[in-house]
Amino acid sequence: xxxxxxxxxxxxxxxxxxxxxxxxxxxxxxxxxxxxxxxxxxxxxxxxxxxxxxxxxxxxxxxxxxxxxxxxxxxxxxxxxxxxxxxxxxxxxxxxxxxxxxxxxxxxxxxxxxxxxxxxxxxxxxxxxxxxxxxxxxx
Numbered sequence: 001x002x003x004x005x006x007x008x009x010x011x012x013x014x015x016x017x018x019x020x021x022x023x024x025x026x027x028x029x030x031x032x033x034x035x036x037x038x039x040x041x042x043x044x045x046x047x048x049x050x051x052x053x054x055x056x057x058x059x060x061x062x063x064x065x066x067x068x069x070x071x072x073x074x075x076x077x078x079x080x081x082x083x084x085x086x087x088x089x090x091x092x093x094x095x096x097x098x099x100x101x102x103x104x105x106x107x108x109x110x111x112x113x114x115x116x117x118x119x120x121x122x123x124x125x126x127x128x129x130x131x132x133x134x135x136x137x138x139x
């Protein structure tokens with residue numbers, strides 16, 4: 001360690017040594033604090049919880065198979081219907097909880113106008129789940 005001296009020759013020179021004792025003291029105090037608190041952070045209460053098995057209560061929504069043939073004929077679950085009757089049935093089905101899914105099967109030769117009218121009727125009735133059914137493409 002370096003102490004100040006009464007020698008005037010070296011009085012103006014800066015002291016080039018750092019006193020490490022206070023730094024070591026602080027480090028040791030922090031080390032003790034971490035050693036004491038580390039077990040407290042990892043402590044867990046071991047419990048034996050009761051075991052129960054149950055199945056989730058999932059309500060499956062009904063589905064409506066709505067078909068449109070190449071001539072523009074409408075089919076409700078395989079039964080031929082008119083557009084006004086289909087719109088009325090859409091309105092009735094939209095009131096059910098949960099709402100049924102509409103599976104729309106349209107022939108590839110049908111005019112898009114008929115498909116758009118059917119989608120508009122379902123939307124006006126309040127049905128929100130509409131899916132398109134198609135055949136997978138064969139290579």
